[in-house]
Amino acid sequence: MIIWQDSMKLASAIYDLIAKLPETEKYGLRSQMARAAVSIPSNIAEGSSRNNADFKRFLQIALGSSYELETQVLLLVELHLVRFEDIQDTIAQIDGLQRKMNAFISQLRTQIESNKRNKKPNT
Secondary structure (H helix, E strand, O other): OHHHHHHHHHHHHHHHHHHOOOHHHOOOHHHHHHHHHHHHHHHHHHHHOOOHHHHHHHHHHHHHHHHHHHHHHHHHHHOOOOOHHHHHHHHHHHHHHHHHHHHHHHHHHHHHHHHHHHOOOOO
16 A cells, blocks of 8 residues: 555654654654654554544544644754754655545545445345
8 A cells, every 4th residue: 555655654754854853852852753653654554454434534543643743843943953954855755645645535435425325225
């Protein structure tokens, strides 16, 4: 699954980025960013083993984690821990993954609604 592969690459990139942060951020942004980065592929993986409605919910959680992560990455610039140029590719990576997840969520939503319409009542 492409979104899972992309999220794994993003998690790896985030770990590379947080490794460069000062030790004082070990229990601050480093920890928060690591959790958010790991949450994305983890929720995609877990959701893929479920039905479409549950999968959609897990994708929505992964999407929320990606927005949380994007905020944290941008906060690094605000706190003068990195320059924007240092995170530009990471932000683009996050944005691309968010677009793909949104498209997949929409596709699942359409399938779920179609299945509901086509479901015949028990007689």
